[in-house]
Amino acid sequence: MSHSYFDNEANSHKSFELPGSKPHYNPDRPGQVEHIFLDLNLDISNQSYTGICKVALKPITTGINRLSLDAVNLNIQSVDVDGIPQSFDYDDTKLDIRLETATEAGKVIKIAIAYSVEKPQRGLYFITPDDHYPNKPTQVWTQGEDEDSRYWFPCFDYPGQLATSEIRVRVPSNMKAISNGRLVETQQDGDAKIYHWLQEQVHPTYLMTLAVGDFAEIEDEWQGKPVTYYVEKGREEDAQRSMGKTPRMIEFFSEKYGYLYPFPKYAQVCVDDFIFGGMENTSTTLLTDRCLLDERAALDNRNTESLVAHELAHQWFGDLVVIKHWSHAWIKEGMASYSEVMWTQEEYGNQEAAYYRLLEARNYLAEDSSRYRRPIVTHIYREAIELYDRHLYEKGSCVYHMIRALLGDDLFWQAIQTFVRDNAHKTVETIDLLRAIEKASGRNLLFLFDQYVYRGGHPDFKVAYTWDGDSKLAKVTVTQTQVKEGSNTDLFDLKIPITFGYTQNESKTFPVRIFEREQSFYFPLAEKPQFVSFDAGNNYLKTVVLEYALPELQAQLEFDKDPVSRIYAAIAIALKGGLEAVKALTKALKSDDFWGVRVEVAKVLGEIKLDQAFDGLVAGLQDEDALVRRAVIEALAQIKTKASYKAIKPFIKAGDPSYYVEAAAARAIGAIASVDFDEESKEKKAIKLLNNVLEEKAGWNEVVRSGAIAGLSQLKTSSEALDIILQYTKPGVPQALRLGAIRALGSISAGQTPVHLERILERLDGLSVETFFLTQVSVVVALGQMETIKAVAILNALASQTPDGRVRRMAEEAVQQVQAKSGSLQATKQLREELDQLKKDNQQLLSRLETLEAKSVSS
Numbered sequence: 001m002s003h004s005y006f007d008n009e010a011n012s013h014k015s016f017e018l019p020g021s022k023p024h025y026n027p028d029r030p031g032q033v034e035h036i037f038l039d040l041n042l043d044i045s046n047q048s049y050t051g052i053c054k055v056a057l058k059p060i061t062t063g064i065n066r067l068s069l070d071a072v073n074l075n076i077q078s079v080d081v082d083g084i085p086q087s088f089d090y091d092d093t094k095l096d097i098r099l100e101t102a103t104e105a106g107k108v109i110k111i112a113i114a115y116s117v118e119k120p121q122r123g124l125y126f127i128t129p130d131d132h133y134p135n136k137p138t139q140v141w142t143q144g145e146d147e148d149s150r151y152w153f154p155c156f157d158y159p160g161q162l163a164t165s166e167i168r169v170r171v172p173s174n175m176k177a178i179s180n181g182r183l184v185e186t187q188q189d190g191d192a193k194i195y196h197w198l199q200e201q202v203h204p205t206y207l208m209t210l211a212v213g214d215f216a217e218i219e220d221e222w223q224g225k226p227v228t229y230y231v232e233k234g235r236e237e238d239a240q241r242s243m244g245k246t247p248r249m250i251e252f253f254s255e256k257y258g259y260l261y262p263f264p265k266y267a268q269v270c271v272d273d274f275i276f277g278g279m280e281n282t283s284t285t286l287l288t289d290r291c292l293l294d295e296r297a298a299l300d301n302r303n304t305e306s307l308v309a310h311e312l313a314h315q316w317f318g319d320l321v322v323i324k325h326w327s328h329a330w331i332k333e334g335m336a337s338y339s340e341v342m343w344t345q346e347e348y349g350n351q352e353a354a355y356y357r358l359l360e361a362r363n364y365l366a367e368d369s370s371r372y373r374r375p376i377v378t379h380i381y382r383e384a385i386e387l388y389d390r391h392l393y394e395k396g397s398c399v400y401h402m403i404r405a406l407l408g409d410d411l412f413w414q415a416i417q418t419f420v421r422d423n424a425h426k427t428v429e430t431i432d433l434l435r436a437i438e439k440a441s442g443r444n445l446l447f448l449f450d451q452y453v454y455r456g457g458h459p460d461f462k463v464a465y466t467w468d469g470d471s472k473l474a475k476v477t478v479t480q481t482q483v484k485e486g487s488n489t490d491l492f493d494l495k496i497p498i499t500f501g502y503t504q505n506e507s508k509t510f511p512v513r514i515f516e517r518e519q520s521f522y523f524p525l526a527e528k529p530q531f532v533s534f535d536a537g538n539n540y541l542k543t544v545v546l547e548y549a550l551p552e553l554q555a556q557l558e559f560d561k562d563p564v565s566r567i568y569a570a571i572a573i574a575l576k577g578g579l580e581a582v583k584a585l586t587k588a589l590k591s592d593d594f595w596g597v598r599v600e601v602a603k604v605l606g607e608i609k610l611d612q613a614f615d616g617l618v619a620g621l622q623d624e625d626a627l628v629r630r631a632v633i634e635a636l637a638q639i640k641t642k643a644s645y646k647a648i649k650p651f652i653k654a655g656d657p658s659y660y661v662e663a664a665a666a667r668a669i670g671a672i673a674s675v676d677f678d679e680e681s682k683e684k685k686a687i688k689l690l691n692n693v694l695e696e697k698a699g700w701n702e703v704v705r706s707g708a709i710a711g712l713s714q715l716k717t718s719s720e721a722l723d724i725i726l727q728y729t730k731p732g733v734p735q736a737l738r739l740g741a742i743r744a745l746g747s748i749s750a751g752q753t754p755v756h757l758e759r760i761l762e763r764l765d766g767l768s769v770e771t772f773f774l775t776q777v778s779v780v781v782a783l784g785q786m787e788t789i790k791a792v793a794i795l796n797a798l799a800s801q802t803p804d805g806r807v808r809r810m811a812e813e814a815v816q817q818v819q820a821k822s823g824s825l826q827a828t829k830q831l832r833e834e835l836d837q838l839k840k841d842n843q844q845l846l847s848r849l850e851t852l853e854a855k856s857v858s859s
Helices: 236-243 246-257 303-313 330-348 350-370 391-407 409-423 430-441 446-452 550-559 563-576 578-591 595-605 611-620 626-639 642-653 659-673 681-696 700-713 719-727 735-751 754-767 773-784 790-801 805-858
Strands: 031-043 048-059 066-070 075-081 087-090 094-098 109-118 124-127 139-142 163-172 176-179 182-189 192-203 210-213 215-222 225-232 266-271 284-288 321-323 426-428 460-468 473-480 494-501 507-514 518-524 531-534 543-547
Touching: 075 087, 075 094, 139 266, 163 176, 163 210, 176 192, 176 215, 210 225, 210 266, 215 236, 215 246, 225 236, 225 246, 236 303, 246 266, 246 303, 246 330, 246 409, 266 303, 284 303, 303 330, 321 330, 321 409, 330 350, 330 391, 330 430, 350 391, 350 563, 350 595, 391 409, 391 430, 391 446, 409 426, 409 430, 430 446, 460 531, 473 507, 473 531, 494 518, 494 550, 507 518, 531 550, 543 563, 550 563, 550 578, 563 578, 563 595, 578 595, 578 611, 595 611, 595 626, 611 626, 611 642, 626 642, 626 659, 642 659, 642 681, 659 681, 659 700, 681 700, 681 719, 700 719, 700 735, 719 735, 719 754, 735 754, 735 773, 754 773, 754 790, 773 790, 773 805, 790 805
Parallel strands: 031 163, 225 266, 266 284, 321 426, 460 543
Antiparallel strands: 031 048, 048 109, 066 094, 075 109, 087 094, 124 139, 139 210, 163 192, 176 210, 182 192, 215 225, 460 473, 473 518, 494 507, 494 531
């Protein structure tokens, strides 16, 4: 069905739909699930548990005599309905109950299923210390999204069923158990403790959760409701630093969404080895413990703050208002991602929010250009988890912002509040959002959804500008370059504002309708403008190339109030190159008042191949903002000269307040040393320097040492660098560092000898059988970078064995990458061989010709 929206072959984008993809629909509903009650007894030491799952079901029709529940790899012991034993069939994926008495419409039946689970594969995870990681905490936690609740209890496992829920769980006395809703009671039971939690508002099965551990508990509150942070003991200060803004965020989102936080408490539990960044279980979010910041990490890491805002926003978008089917998941993920933008604006101002939106757009654009293009809403996939990509999150966020730009702030928030109020404790589809917008504003935005939601892609604009001084006319020509000449497919029809700016803070704005492949617009102006701002405010999701003269671009870079417009100007200036471009960018790197613009200027300065660009960048190493220093170091790494090596080296020797700056310096040292400076010792010195980092700079989340590993991986012909990296892929190495080392094996493989390439493949093959999600991802990333067809067998084996749909898809995509690379390498090799043969043949012909000439002379 998605092929009707766009032609993959015509636009050269890969298809999202892999072999085996098919349409997915919610199953027929035999009735309404009213309540789910889990009574569990955990045996943590044996990684197993026993349980009774009770489901209250209100049948829709009379005469139903079979029920089918989702239940994967559970040991089903018995099934009762209203206290009467029932016969059942179970095939390890579906539990089919044959009802002794057929249903009566509206008469609730109570199903009780006794079951046990040993070493669950998914859904519920036991985290325990082992020989390699003896200090790992003992924890149990669950993860339901997308369809993994069926791995830890029998259920109707799709988001269209909403029910209240209850969890009663027996755990060791020294542990806490946290779940949805409110704590009804705790009671001692010998050397164990029983926690009883009740969720009184309806929610889907994928949001039911349980987290067990010996946690420190940090108490906060919002309007009398408990706001609690659970972390490993000893990390209480990190918890406050990382999550302490939560009450203010609850206040902010309650006001913005027009609906007070709807649940009895809000808990955030940081758990070990979590397989996502965070998961918005109703009233109880689970977060990776890697989000906990120490004092130094907090200097230039706002990722945790954004993560906390994202998962909290889901309590409204996803938990209060629930998607009816996975194909509409953008409604919740797009808004949670856009809520990161909203919080950034609230906390840090308009420029920060504009830049955050640009970074979100770039994440989507990168996926669209290099991975695949798809409609945001599609029900054609293999597993629902495949939908959880940059289209769903970041493109979804951009769509919400475009709605806001079209409606204006007041009507946008009225529409959002109408949507939340009208659909609280209900399920929704995309059409419900359109209806709420129309109800609140009178606007029909189907045209926007048709272009950005129901089909793939975005406009790619090329904008040219000239000024006619005689007639005082500004001419702006806009081309949609995603459209082939003579074609009408893939066109966008949008009303976009063009602003003409003057340095005296004056401006004139004209909205224009862009709906053809190429259009020219003429604007009468009293005087020549200093600069032209296309899509003033940069509200539309797009790419844009500016073809203006250098003076207009310089003025835009200096005077445009919108940071994104200044960034577009900087990119266009860099493309022109030359000394004037370098001067303009160097000035901006020193004087622009916003760090985001300075970061982007540093990036493009590094791409200009002039000595003066180096001089401009070096000054940026003293920037007060760590994010700018990091960008400058990364730009100097592109220059790869003795001077850039010398400029960066002190950041490793003397250090920097920022972990990330030190890590960037370590990566850069490796990248620069990989170039031949006519100094044989340069590579050896770099290896020694980076090895010192590995031996001395253990710290928060292994950021700095992972940078050193990445630096070593740039030395692609060095067997010594490879030996060091291999050492850090062994079990027992801190996990974050080990994962970085595994990924680095792919990067360093390109220049290694066949013998060393075999060592890399052998190590990755051994690692590929480990079951931890992040290890599997790192192995796939490493193999995907390789240029040998031998990587394909390992990837295929991993794809066939992993239970995780994300890993499976990544592995299959990596196979395509490897085949393409090794295929092109094979073609290059063949051409080289053919060329060598031609040279030989040519030499033989020349020899014969010379012999013949000699004979003719002698005769």
